Amino acid sequence: MKSVQIETGHVSIYDIASVAGVNPSTVSRALNNRDRIGTETKERILKIARELGYQPSAVARSLVTSRTLTIGVVAPFLGEMFIGRVIDGIESTAEKHGYQVMFSTSRHDPDRELKIATSFQRARVDAVIIVTTHLRSTHEIFARTLGVPVVVIGQQDRDSEIPVVAMDDALAIRQAVEHLLSLGHRSFGYVGVSDRLSSNSCRANAYLDTVRQNLPDSTVHVTTPCNKNDLSRGEAALPELLKRGITAVQCYNDLVAMGLLSAALRMGLDIPGDFSVIGFDDLEISAALPVPLTTIHQPRLRLGRHAVEMVLELLNGAPVSQRMLSGDLVIRQSTGKPGNRGK
């Protein structure tokens, strides 16, 4: 049993056809498990293919079938904590349906997004998934010029022509506010971010509205520091929050909350004694902070899964509408009753 490894170039169905003494098309039928072929010759061909280490060329196949079985995915960054499980969801679902995934990072740069769009176009991807918190008009153009199904993950504010799967931020924020109200809080703060405005204002507005609905006379202070990253934004927000005597603060996401929490602990403050903090996302590390963070869980894996399913339906010509997933408040130790200072 010697394995013959062809070093130069790849083995094609021609090679295996000549070894088997049959026509290439017969090999093709055997490999693709088609009807009109004898069981014995099929077995023989498959055996030879295995011995020769044959691997079908996806590019040749794509050229003739005019499908690449590939989904392009654009995200602002890979390697951010939020995106990890979303990617898992996308990759595993796509794989289950025989699709490959091609990732690219946009870095929030519209120029890069355009380059990626043309890159995907040249690669002839069958569909595209965009992960973004901010659906710009460029994305609509992106989708239209692409000429293939496009699905967006993560934006739920504006309604667009592009099918979207997202979490219902407002609904989740409402849960958070109710939690804070039930604890007895009366003066509220919100720490936002300056670089994801549409997503940020969606959360901020939900927060403001819910507080005001329940407690018309309460104080709500919104601050959006413009530091270079989320952690330092949270940190920067602390002095103002303290000055205003705020007892409960919702942050745009867990990283902001983490920055705020760290800064507070460094000052010797007690959380939630001095004030309560709620995050957004439920990152893996959030449960392991010095004060485990109360936060809103995003079903990130499911976001990825749904996006792929929507893409596949679109590919099948089925009509697809927006999907709204609900997130849940995860109560840990960063929230408590107000006014416990020095407890």
Added chain:
Amino acid sequence: MKSVQIETGHVSIYDIASVAGVNPSTVSRALNNRDRIGTETKERILKIARELGYQPSAVARSLVTSRTLTIGVVAPFLGEMFIGRVIDGIESTAEKHGYQVMFSTSRHDPDRELKIATSFQRARVDAVIIVTTHLRSTHEIFARTLGVPVVVIGQQDRDSEIPVVAMDDALAIRQAVEHLLSLGHRSFGYVGVSDRLSSNSCRANAYLDTVRQNLPDSTVHVTTPCNKNDLSRGEAALPELLKRGITAVQCYNDLVAMGLLSAALRMGLDIPGDFSVIGFDDLEISAALPVPLTTIHQPRLRLGRHAVEMVLELLNGAPVSQRMLSGDLVIRQSTGKPGNRGK
């Protein structure tokens, strides 16, 4: 100026050839900016191509050139904090040289790795980059059966046939130990991980050796909790560390250090008063912890960059040898003089 958008299928060089009244090969020459073509006809063809919204088919081109200009990248996970900047380095460098990148996650699963290998093979990627802390024998097979250049990022313990770019862990650990020694520490601890054994033992051994070389009579305690993630491993190590009166601890990475730090703070301990902590990686969040973490910085962007450069050299037939990058100790607030309890 009307833009004609072909909805069904893509425009090919045949389409633009028939519009321009020339032969498809002429179009090809014009598009690829070849020599033997008239300036005027070239301009005319390019104009028509633009108007038709032509995008060359990468799959057709790949079929004939037998190069896909694509580099396959396998990492245990995307969306981990460590991998982010590595990917940035890979993507930007590849892009600069006209290459695309195709990511896949192995999840530390050898079966998945094999599937990815064949997937890359079918996609006819020109080269592969493997990100791993543990180079198993399967990777060697992977590389050999692939038939294209393979480069590994992240493993520096064993020497392999595959070209590797990595950080010199031992050298960096030595810096860390010297820092601890100069602060006056005498009883040392190391918190490791149980699921990346080769990488872990490399760091642990460097730690042990350096301590013993400098201080033969000192105490060194190594513990490797086998909890499910790095954060809880750090947390789990705390009681034992305290019981043994250890004053200085090196952790396998920043996540372990973070878990340890959080647990210590939750217990009301003072860091570095009660004991000093050093991490490994220098993640973005490590500087923003309640006690900013002293840690070893990994040049992650450069790891990615070098890997691509090595791959390109290999593609050019140039011989490539291992590359060792050096990391630097970043001293923050989690390390200090020993015996300051209650300071």
Added chain:
DNA sequence: CTGTTAGCGCGTTCAG
């Protein structure tokens, strides 16, 4: 300078 021809590796008609 441009047109003609061939072929990359494969799927898919058609005949046989």
Added chain:
DNA sequence: CTGAACGCGCTAACAG
């Protein structure tokens, strides 16, 4: 049940 021929979109040899 199998072989022959064609075409996917493009590049690269040749001719002209």
